[in-house]
Amino acid sequence: MRYGHFHSIETREFLASLLDIYHIFFGSPREAPNRSVQSNTVTQIHVTPKDTNNSQVVNTKDLDKDNSTADSALYDQVILTTGSGALLSDLALPRIHQFTVPPSVTVGVVNLYYSNPNLLPVSGFGYLIPQSIPFEQNPELALGVVFDSDAVQGQDSVPGTKLTVMLGGHWWNSFSSPPSEEQCLDMARSLLKRHLRIQDEPVATNVVVQKHCIPQYPVGYRKNVLAPIHEALLKEYQGRLKVCGSRFHGVGVNDCIRAAADIAETASGPEWREKTGLERFAKAQEWATLQPSKMPEDVRN
Numbered sequence: 692m693r694y695g696h697f698h699s700i701e702t703r704e705f706l707a708s709l710l711d712i713y714h715i716f717f718g719s720p721r722e723a724p725n726r727s728v729q730s731n732t733v734t735q736i737h738v739t740p741k742d743t744n745n746s747q748v749v750n751t752k753d754l755d756k757d758n759s760t761a762d763s764a765l766y767d768q769v770i771l772t773t774g775s776g777a778l779l780s781d782l783a784l785p786r787i788h789q790f791t792v793p794p795s796v797t798v799g800v801v802n803l804y805y806s807n808p809n810l811l812p813v814s815g816f817g818y819l820i821p822q823s824i825p826f827e828q829n830p831e832l833a834l835g836v837v838f839d840s841d842a843v844q845g846q847d848s849v850p851g852t853k854l855t856v857m858l859g860g861h862w863w864n865s866f867s868s869p870p871s872e873e874q875c876l877d878m879a880r881s882l883l884k885r886h887l888r889i890q891d892e893p894v895a896t897n898v899v900v901q902k903h904c905i906p907q908y909p910v911g912y913r914k915n916v917l918a919p920i921h922e923a924l925l926k927e928y929q930g931r932l933k934v935c936g937s938r939f940h941g942v943g944v945n946d947c948i949r950a951a952a953d954i955a956e957t958a959s960g961p962e963w964r965e966k967t968g969l970e971r972f973a974k975a976q977e978w979a980t981l982q983p984s985k986m987p988e989d990v991r992n
């Protein structure tokens with residue numbers, strides 16, 4: 692992992708994949724006798740009534756094989772980490788169905804590479820476009836721009852400027868279908884021209900419309916959704932079903948890794964029957980008030 696610093700922002704860059712990091716710490720997950728890792732496999736949890744059985748049945752089915760039958764296994768605890776929140780809404784949890792879990796939004800991700808290494812008028816990680824910006828100033832419905840060649844340096848064998856424009860998200864919620872990849876590229880280029888005065892032709896581009904890829908929390912999510920889900924999970928499962936990941940604990944990779952470490956500790960701890968992964972949301976949120984005059988100079992600015 693490599694660290695980068697900008698004014699009041701820190702970036703972490705993985706030189707390998709997240710799975711490689713797992714291998715460095717724990718060796719190959721496939722080799723250990725008490726673990727089994729199945730990829731390209733769809734999982735279904737069968738709800739077991741709390742009074743009749745103390746375990747969950749988990750079925751796994753190989754997506755590569757059309758007529759593969761599901762393998763079943765019993766587990767004391769299940770930790771649900773499906774990013775989309777799928778499974779949670781399928782579970783027979785009447786109290787959970789009352790709460791709106793926010794839908795994951797669709798994002799248009801446009802990567803552009805320019806041969807000119809000095810295209811950007813400023814240096815930094817990039818910028819996000821707040822919702823308060825009026826439509827006339829954001830007709831592309833963009834979310835923000837990442838300056839990849841600034842944020843992640845030393846990866847490339849040729850000089851140049853790399854940018855990522857992110858489009859859509861909640862802005863596209865009312866669309867019957869997201870814009871095409873060609874439209875996304877046109878919108879990204881129009882935005883870069885207006886914001887950063889970039890008129891060069893990109894040497895290479897890549898556009899992916901990532902469908903339902905990231906949850907967007909509404910105001911009050913913690914109190915109105917997560918706290919009630921915690922209570923419902925606790926009542927129905929007494930700690931046997933826990934949840935973790937971007938749907939609940941923050942969408943950043945840092946948030947997800949931290950939440951995974953916390954839930955692993957909780958699940959192996961003595962009080963696992965009282966925990967769902969969401970217990971901290973059941974408490975009132977504490978706020979600290981900071982006096983600007985007491986803040987360090989560089990934070991104030």
Ligand SMILES: Cc1cc2nc3c(=O)[nH]c(=O)nc-3n(C[C@H](O)[C@H](O)[C@H](O)COP(=O)(O)OP(=O)(O)OC[C@H]3O[C@@H](n4cnc5c(N)ncnc54)[C@H](O)[C@@H]3O)c2cc1C
Nearest residue numbers: 732733734772773774798904905936937942943944945947
């Ligand atoms: C375009 C984009 C840009 C982003 N940029 C950044 C960034 O710069 N920095 C940052 O920190 N974060 C970024 N994020 C956010 C971050 O990548 C995600 O929030 C985070 O990776 C989510 O991790 P997760 O483990 O919760 O979910 P995921 O990584 O989505 O993992 C969930 C897994 O569950 C699997 N799954 C789902 N259903 C089933 C099932 N029934 N059976 C079996 N498996 C199932 C899925 O296939 C998936 O592999 C970005 C996200 C997007 C979409």
